[in-house]
Amino acid sequence: MIDLRSDTISRPTPAMRIAMAEAEVGDDVYSDDPTVKALEARVAEILGKEDAVYVPTGTMSNQIALRAHTEPGDAVLCEAGAHVYSVEGASTAALSGITVRHLQGERGIFTAAQVAAAVYPRHPFMPKSVPPPVKLLCLENTHNLAGGTVWPLAAVAEVATTAREHGLALHLDGARLWHAAVVTGVPESDFAAHFDSVSVCFSKGLGAPVGSALAGTSDFVARARRFKQMFGGGFRQAGIIAAGALYAVDNHRERLAEDHTKARTFAEGIANTAGIEVDLESVETNIVRFGVTALAAADFTERCHAAGVHMVPGGPDQVRAVMHLDISTDDVETALDVVRGAVSP
Numbered sequence: 001m002i003d004l005r006s007d008t009i010s011r012p013t014p015a016m017r018i019a020m021a022e023a024e025v026g027d028d029v030y031s032d033d034p035t036v037k038a039l040e041a042r043v044a045e046i047l048g049k050e051d052a053v054y055v056p057t058g059t060m061s062n063q064i065a066l067r068a069h070t071e072p073g074d075a076v077l078c079e080a081g082a083h084v085y086s087v088e089g090a091s092t093a094a095l096s097g098i099t100v101r102h103l104q105g106e107r108g109i110f111t112a113a114q115v116a117a118a119v120y121p122r123h124p125f126m127p128k129s130v131p132p133p134v135k136l137l138c139l140e141n142t143h144n145l146a147g148g149t150v151w152p153l154a155a156v157a158e159v160a161t162t163a164r165e166h167g168l169a170l171h172l173d174g175a176r177l178w179h180a181a182v183v184t185g186v187p188e189s190d191f192a193a194h195f196d197s198v199s200v201c202f203s204k205g206l207g208a209p210v211g212s213a214l215a216g217t218s219d220f221v222a223r224a225r226r227f228k229q230m231f232g233g234g235f236r237q238a239g240i241i242a243a244g245a246l247y248a249v250d251n252h253r254e255r256l257a258e259d260h261t262k263a264r265t266f267a268e269g270i271a272n273t274a275g276i277e278v279d280l281e282s283v284e285t286n287i288v289r290f291g292v293t294a295l296a297a298a299d300f301t302e303r304c305h306a307a308g309v310h311m312v313p314g315g316p317d318q319v320r321a322v323m324h325l326d327i328s329t330d331d332v333e334t335a336l337d338v339v340r341g342a343v344s345p
């Protein structure tokens with residue numbers, strides 16, 4: 001099976017498994033795990049932050065950040081298709097008691113003017129106690145639902161400046177910040193510099209089995225550790241999985257360019273196929289979102305699955321294919337044949 005459902009399905013490589021098997025471990029809840037600490041220090045260094053905390057999932061990482069930046073009743077601004085809002089099980093409401101205000105982006109990218117317009121104006125006729133206080137702006141780079149699209153550094157800076165002017169804190173959902181860094185040549189720390197907190201995933205394109213990290217100032221991370229425990233994220237001998245993440249961070253970042261090339265090859269390969277619509281400009285990293293007009297996306301993905309290519313529908317006529325380190329160049333060619341066969345009458 002050529003599995004293009006997500007980059008999360010990638011499995012640890014043999015070298016990564018050796019690093020994991022040999023990892024020194026301790027009890028992470030007691031801050032005793034040397035491998036977890038090494039990973040946290042390495043991530044803080046890459047992101048140019050004072051500290052970082054290793055957590056089980058990207059969802060937990062984001063939700064700890066949102067909780068740490070807000071109080072119940074506060075509001076958070078994010079893009080309409082943001083992962084923190086659309087696919088994290090309504091945890092903003094359930095875990096933090098916060099509401100979300102949406103900004104409709106273009107391929108996931110919104111503007112500083114949209115941020116300014118979304119923050120309630122401090123007009124003397126408007127009682128301060130009425131609108132939910134907007135405390136945080138959350139931005140996603142690369143943007144998953146938009147198809148792995150990249151926020152350019154200049155656009156990040158513009159939006160961040162406006163958010164600061166309105167007194168907002170800033171959180172970056174950088175699950176795939178690694179991809180943005182590779183494709184733009186801008187170091188992760190340059191993006192991270194605009195944010196109070198940054199979440200990164202090890203279990204996506206980097207190919208590690210488990211985990212994410214949340215970085216920020218020492219004070220912020222100390223507060224985040226409290227919510228990590230509260231949300232049930234204290235995981236004892238986590239060094240075994242942290243070793244996989246550390247290996248991935250040090251060995252699998254540059255190779256992400258190969259996944260971007262595979263995505264481009266795949267997108268260009270389906271671009272002129274009757275029954276398929278793809279916006280080539282939206283394919284910037286390792287994710288290809290495309291439209292299927294020949295048949296329902298659900299039927300299309302079932303046909304492809306029967307022919308050995310696994311993808312998930314992202315809507316009634318939308319499909320997502322994600323490239324990762326378990327997919328070879330030959331697999332891409334095979335997948336192209338299968339996709340073309342599935343839409344041919």
Ligand SMILES: *Cc1c(COP(=O)(O)O)cnc(C)c1O
Pocket residue numbers: 056057058059060062083084140142143144173175176201203204212
């Ligand atoms: C995958 C993902 C997450 C969450 O990661 P999990 O480990 O699956 O919880 C957060 N944000 C974005 C943009 C993602 O793609």
